Amino acid sequence: MAEAKKTEIKKIAAAKTMRKLMADHFYELDRAAKDGHPKVAWCTSVGPAELLRAMGFVVYFPENHGAMLGATRMANETIPAANAIGYSPEICSYLTSDVGAFLQGRTPLTDAYEGIESIPKPDVLVYNTNQCRDVQDWMAWFGNHWSKPVIGIECYRNVGDVTEVHVDGIAGQIEALVPTLEKVSGEKFDIDRLRDAVRLSRQCSDLWKKVLETAATKPAPLTFFDSTIHMAPAVVMRGTQLAIDYYNELLPELKQRITDGVAAVEGEQLRLFWEGMPIWGRLRDLATLFLELKACVVASTYANSWIFTTLDPGDPFRSMARAYTELFIVRSDPAKETYLQEMIEKFSVDGIIFHDSKTCPNNTNCRHGMPQRLQERLGAASITIAGDLNDLRCYSDEQAKTQIEAFVEQLTGRAKQHA
Numbered sequence: 001m002a003e004a005k006k007t008e009i010k011k012i013a014a015a016k017t018m019r020k021l022m023a024d025h026f027y028e029l030d031r032a033a034k035d036g037h038p039k040v041a042w043c044t045s046v047g048p049a050e051l052l053r054a055m056g057f058v059v060y061f062p063e064n065h066g067a068m069l070g071a072t073r074m075a076n077e078t079i080p081a082a083n084a085i086g087y088s089p090e091i092c093s094y095l096t097s098d099v100g101a102f103l104q105g106r107t108p109l110t111d112a113y114e115g116i117e118s119i120p121k122p123d124v125l126v127y128n129t130n131q132c133r134d135v136q137d138w139m140a141w142f143g144n145h146w147s148k149p150v151i152g153i154e155c156y157r158n159v160g161d162v163t164e165v166h167v168d169g170i171a172g173q174i175e176a177l178v179p180t181l182e183k184v185s186g187e188k189f190d191i192d193r194l195r196d197a198v199r200l201s202r203q204c205s206d207l208w209k210k211v212l213e214t215a216a217t218k219p220a221p222l223t224f225f226d227s228t229i230h231m232a233p234a235v236v237m238r239g240t241q242l243a244i245d246y247y248n249e250l251l252p253e254l255k256q257r258i259t260d261g262v263a264a265v266e267g268e269q270l271r272l273f274w275e276g277m278p279i280w281g282r283l284r285d286l287a288t289l290f291l292e293l294k295a296c297v298v299a300s301t302y303a304n305s306w307i308f309t310t311l312d313p314g315d316p317f318r319s320m321a322r323a324y325t326e327l328f329i330v331r332s333d334p335a336k337e338t339y340l341q342e343m344i345e346k347f348s349v350d351g352i353i354f355h356d357s358k359t360c361p362n363n364t365n366c367r368h369g370m371p372q373r374l375q376e377r378l379g380a381a382s383i384t385i386a387g388d389l390n391d392l393r394c395y396s397d398e399q400a401k402t403q404i405e406a407f408v409e410q411l412t413g414r415a416k417q418h419a
Helices: 015-035 049-054 062-071 075-084 093-104 108-112 134-146 164-176 178-185 191-216 224-230 232-236 241-260 280-292 316-325 333-346 370-378 397-418
Strands: 040-043 058-060 124-128 150-153 270-275 295-300 351-357 382-387
Touching: 015 040, 015 058, 015 108, 015 224, 015 232, 015 241, 040 049, 049 058, 049 178, 049 191, 049 316, 062 075, 062 093, 062 108, 062 134, 062 232, 062 280, 075 093, 075 280, 093 134, 124 134, 124 178, 134 150, 150 164, 164 178, 164 316, 191 224, 191 232, 191 241, 191 295, 191 316, 224 232, 224 280, 224 295, 232 241, 270 333, 270 397, 280 295, 280 397, 333 370, 351 370, 351 397, 370 382, 382 397
Parallel strands: 040 058, 040 124, 124 150, 270 295, 270 351, 351 382
Antiparallel strands: none
C-alpha cells in the first residue's frame, strides 16, 4: 500500500533573509543597551516609532517580545509569576508573560541569539493606547522598575469617521513628546529627519500592503500564518530602509508563485478570514490543520494593522496622528463591519473565523453581536474559537479542531450546492 503523502507547509525563501534581519535587530539593541549609545526607546507596536527613530533612538517593541514568548510557549511558564505579584489572569497575556519572564530572568532571545542574556534596558518608554490601556500599565511597570521616564499618547476609542478633531488631538500629543525625547537622547529635534522616517514607514507600509494583497489571487501564494511571521520587519523596522529592502525581496517571490500557479495550500478549496489575535503557541498546528483541510486563511485584520496609507512626509505629525487613529482596533463596530465587508469581497472569503481571545478584549470583536450582524447583512458564515494570544490554558486543541473541521465541512457542502 502506498504511503500517504505528508502535508507540509511551503517555505518562503525570503524567510532566510528575515531571520538575519531579526538577529541583527536584536544584537543592535543588545549592544546599545550595554554601551549606553545609541539610547534605547521602548515603543508599543503602533506607537510613534518614526519620531523615536528621528530622535536617534534604537527601538524595542515589547509586544514583539510578548509574541515570541507565546510562539515559543515559554509564556505558559512565565504568566504565573506575574499573577503571583498581583497581575490578574484576566488582563493582557502579553503583559503578564513579559513581566513574568523578567521576574524569572528569562527571555526567548537567549535561546535564539548567542550572547544575548536579557531584554534591552530602556532609556525611555513610549506608549500609544490605540492598542489598549494595558500597554500603558505594561510600560509603567518597567519604567518604575528602572526609574525611567514613561510618556505616551492617549488615543480616542470607538471612532467612526476620523475627523480633524481626532487628528489635531493626537498630533498635539505626539509633538508634546519631543521635549522629553530631546532630554533623554541628547539630540535636538530635526523635522527633516522625521520627514525621512515617515517617508520610509510609508514605503514599508505600501509594500507590506502589496504583499498581503497577493493573497487575493486564487490560489493564494501565502496564508495568514505566513503573514504572522513575515510581518516582523513591518512591526519592528518601520521607518528604516531595511524593512523596505526586505519586502522588495519578498514581494517578487510571491508574484513568481502567482505566475507559476504555486499555491500556499495545495488544492485550495476554501478561502477563510481570521479575525482577531493569533494563537501564538498553536500557529504551526493550526496552519497544518487548515492545510490538510485544503482551506486557506487568506487574510486577517491583525496582519493589516501595519498598513498606514495616510502617512505623509509632507505633514509628518498630522499624518502619523491620522494613521494611528484609523487603526482597526480603535474604530467603532459599524466602521469595523464596513472594513470587513470590503475584505470579504476583495479576498473572495467563504467564511470567517473569529478568535475570542480571553485576555485581549480590545482586539476581540465577536462579543457584541458582530458575527450575527455580518451573517444577516452579508450572509457571511462564521465560527468563534475560544482561546488566547499567549495563555494556552484558555484554548482547547480538541474543541478548536472539531469546530474548524465541522465549519469547513459546512462551507464545502454549501459550495457544492451552489456549484
